[in-house]
Amino acid sequence: MIRNLTEHDKEHLQEALVKSGQKVTPQREAVFTVLLAERDHPTVDEVFNRAREVMPGLSLATVYNCLETFVGCGLVRQVNHERESTRYCPNLAPHAHFRDKETGQVHDIELPPEVMKSLRSILPPGFDSEVIEISFLGRAQAKDTHSN
Amino acid sequence: MIRNLTEHDKEHLQEALVKSGQKVTPQREAVFTVLLAERDHPTVDEVFNRAREVMPGLSLATVYNCLETFVGCGLVRQVNHERESTRYCPNLAPHAHFRDKETGQVHDIELPPEVMKSLRSILPPGFDSEVIEISFLGRAQAKDTHSN
């Protein structure tokens, strides 16, 4: 089920929040806990439902707020696929996403630095990019790494 | 403004439609004409407004239908950026998209085959991908190639 945050994760959360002038609140802890509990890529609704088990009064708006705050201070990444609901991902290492056409599951794909470099190199002069999103769509019959 | 389709483009449209069992209709021609007229990345609404100049009775639903049909028979690509409205792109050559953070304009970025290959190579065994989407977000002070 949903374990509490380790000391380490708690510090991580606190540091990131404080650094961008935000406060640590019980709701934010709860949402962050949910995100770390399963390293999948939950939608806002999934986060909401999971977090409610731990904090029943929590409102959907707050989940939106928390997640937005986390994105703002670099704690999590948003993952968008086509027009589906936005998903959230606490894996901060540079990685691509692979979405299984049939199951809808999203898998993290590691991005070696040389691939990142070759991608950056295809930008014509004058183009300066901060964020590169790479997403695959297909079929995976994987034994599961980080799934959903 | 909006010119008529060249013979060549008309054949292209007809061939693709017929090949997937669809009919050529005036509405589809109008929408396709709009897409080719400016090689930008219009939203459904933009396509709708432009196409209305040429065919005033055209309905929004039809524009959605036409574009869906075109995507289905490989005539155009959808371009999604975060949660913004879907845009449509008649450039079929493999390419990435660069979105200017400030202007919102979308630029096509050519994708050399070796980059495609290196991307495909990072997929672990068992993962089979048909579609790869690559999008950059940043600032461009470009002299303009294919813009918007």
Next chain:
DNA sequence: AACACAGTTAGAATGAGTCTAATCCGCAAG
């Protein structure tokens, strides 16, 4: 104790996209 103020809350509002049911149109059969 009174204040300020960020965070939280419920519910209303938004807006892209989808669905539905009615109509239209081209064409093949009678």
Next chain:
DNA sequence: CTTGCGGATTAGACTCATTCTAACTGTGTT
């Protein structure tokens, strides 16, 4: 012809993720 069929088109209702709003809460401050 004219009738009937099926796909395409249409207007408008609907959905649903997300955003907005305005009231409320809780904590720390003077």
